[in-house]
Amino acid sequence: MTFVQLIDCKTSRFDEMNQLMDTWVERTKGKRTATHSVIGKDRSDSSHIIEIVEFPSYEEAMRNSNLPETDQIFREMVALCDEMPTFTDLDVVRDEQLYAANARRFFATLATKGELPPLDDLLVEDYHDHNPSNEQDDIGMDAFRRDCEQWRGAFDFEFTVEDQMAQGDRVCSRWSWSGTHKGDFFGISPTGRTVSMTGMTIHRCTSDGKIAEGWWQYDNLGLMGQLGALDALEQ
Template sequence: MNAEGNKQIVCRFIEEAINRGDVDAAGAYVAEDVVELEPFPGQGPGLSGLKEVLRGLLIAFPDMRWTVEEQIAEADKVLTRFIWTGTHRAAFFGVPAMGKPVTVWGMVIDRLENGKIKETRILMDALGLMKQLGA
């Protein structure tokens, strides 16, 4: 797969698994043994761990929507700069639902292998998110 094709795979993963809330669709874009280099607290390994994180985010922010602001791809890596928005409707890392809208920026670096995301590292403004939630 070339760099442009890899960017398309990442965008399809974001659109289907996150924006449409079809967490099970992640398997079409993410390797079963994907490695999260910066896992969320308590995140399990592989695709199943990623799916659990996505489900948790979609429970806490059911209207979560990611917008790709920029992508850079080279060889087997794709850097995606994004902004996500959502409304805090359920507990998230110990913070009870506040009903507040949030806007969070971040970047994710994905390495693809055989047409699937094999390694990922997400860098997100977690402190800004928690401040918006009043934590």
Template sequence: MTFVQIIDCKTDRADELDKIMDTWVETTQGRRTATHSMVGRDRAADDHFVEIVEFPSYEDAMRNSRMPETNRVFEEMVALCVEPPTFTNLDVVRDEQLNKATARRFFEAASAGDLDALPEILTDDCRDHDPTSEEDLVGVRAVSDRVAMYRAAFDFRATVEDQTAEGNRVSTRWTWRATHRGEFMGTAPTGKEVMMTGQTVHSFRDGRIAEAWWNFDTLGLLRQLGAVDL
């Protein structure tokens, strides 16, 4: 179970606190168990800071706290604070990566041929960077037309294998399996079962996909169809 520690402190020596944390990050490289650290400043009080540190589990957090570098940082932090910092230890019981869910929904809608769902998933001015297109696809209609083109050529399903989210971007690694039912890039229907892997980075705005960068093996797909001989 993911474990989160919240450290609440007050200090007027934020720059010095930053240097202490930089040193800890450098000296614990390859040994620390913390996976994510975020520091926020209270908008209502310039001397009030909150750090949120994430670990894979409580046990990992305890291993991290037993490192001598961690204990040294704690002592130096206390010396910089106007009052002793407080700690809140949380077992994460719910973690919703909302943008990841929306990215997954795009692949599900495309696989089901549910083009009516795309306006809910994409911004009106969405932009698609597709390596098979000379120009970017701009707008929901353009993206819908591209999905419809693939659906006319293939009976396909895209399976999400892995996702990573950071900030307003989500990277999705996917596998695409299909049956060739219609003409594709000049190749007549073959009835062949084909497979392709790829990765897509989606950028989000107001909860919807605003931009996408695609990377997939079109050459490998054409080879499976017998359209090229390399």
């Protein structure tokens, strides 16, 4: 679970404090586990500074705190403060930006060339996939991987996310898809044709950003038409 620490302090020596933060980054280069840092200054009190530091997990934050460089920087920071800084530790229980980023990574991962990468960092183990092309929903990561391999075996493809909206634990992505038909697809032999379609997917995410459920809507009929599967019906 993503972890955030708020460092609240007062200092009349902000420029020196800012330089100290740069020194901390330099000293811990390659060892620092923080993934994002924001420093804000209170508009009503310029001596009031809050730093927001994000870590992949509480455990990674503790690893960062235990670095000897962090301990030294902390002592130097206290010396620059007008009073003792306070620390607030937060487990992130909702992050819509994280959800949207993971949804984009989901589409990029499905289109990865070569072997399909592990999906453990993207999907929960009992991921539930609702796909109109399947008679039954895929339930579980293994079932979803098998379905992905059918598409990947039939096409070299890529997704382009055109629009994305996040609300609560849901992310809706409007995408376009294009691929080259290279293998059997629902009984249709390889045609070598380049085909395309558009669609939307809604993902439900868990608090740590993993995807728990997905609902797909796309132009499957148009895709089959491009592959020639409807030619006999039109005659």
